[in-house]
Structures are given as C-alpha cells and as structure tokens.
Amino acid sequence: MSASPTDRTKRWLETVVIGLNLCPFARSEFATERIRYRVSEANDRESHAGELLSEFQILDSDAQLATTLLIYRDTLESFEDYLEHLFACEDILSAAGYDGVYQIASFHPLYQFQDTEFDDPANFTNRSPYPTLHLLREADLSAAIASHGATEKIPARNQALFRSMGPDALRKLWSEFSA
Secondary structure (H helix, E strand, O other): OOOOHHHHHHHHHHHHHHOOOOOOOHHHHHHOOOEEEEEOOOOOHHHHHHHHHHHHHHHHHOOOOOEEEEEOOOOOOOHHHHHHHHHHHHHHHHHOOOEOOEEEEEEOOOOOOOOOOOOOHHHHHHOOOOOEEEEEEHHHHHHHHHHHOOHHHHHHHHHHHHHHHOHHHHHHHHHOOOO
C-alpha cells in the first residue's frame, strides 16, 4: 500500500526541507505540529478558490496553526497549469484582502526556475512530491526572518547544496518522494 499524500509530504518535509535545512524555520513548526496539511478535493477553478479561502479562514481562526500546506493530489500535474493556478491564487489572496497577512510559497514535482534547464539541480529547492501551495502568515515570517538574519542568502545556499549533491544522490533522495 502506498503512502498517502499527507504522509509522503510529511516525509519530504522532514527529510528534505528540515533534514537538509532548506528552511531554518520549518523544524520548530513541524516538531510542534503547527502545520496543517490539506489534500485538495477540488477539480475546478471555483472549488480551488473555495478551498484556498477556507484555508485562509482556518488560519484566521486558529492562532495555534502556523501554516498550511495545500496539497494537490490529482490535479495540476502540468507545471504550466500549476503556475496558472498559483497566479490565480495570488489574485484571490489580494481580492480577499489578505495582502500583507498571508503569503503563498509554491512547490511542484516538476518545478523549474525561469532561465534554468529542467535538470538543473537548483530546481529541487522547490520540488515536492505533489503540487503544493504553502500558506504562510506574514507576521510569523517577518518575526522568523528578524530572529534568523541573513535570510536573503538561503535560496542561493540551497541551490548550491543541490548542485553539489550530484545527479546520483539527487535521484536516490528523490525516489523516496516521487508520486
């Protein structure tokens, strides 16, 4: 029996994001179980929008939750479709009055930064087992950045880390999480 999308995402978060220290803020939120995992059941734009707004409202109403990972199990497999969805979600965030309250970070199994080749290891910094939107509280993010310092160096450090690992190590690491 294969792992559920939530279990696979948790394993990726623990092994890759936390294990490789890609995000220095994730460890404490994971350890204290302040991350909400929601597997999307939506299959059209209107339902996707409703789920996103629902997650913002859940975060609004529960200060104990630090963040939500909205996981798309059966949709948005194409990276181009996912990007369209991401841009629509950012528009929904703004239209709902959540600018400055929440921020959306994006992850996808086929993530590719602009001006990179698909197989550039740097793309793995934003690859995940499933298309995933990470909904973050801006206030929590600002506080974490203030306490950590030099956060502007994190993306370049993470890209260098993946580039230094080599293709065999990346394939081995990623084989555990690919859906």
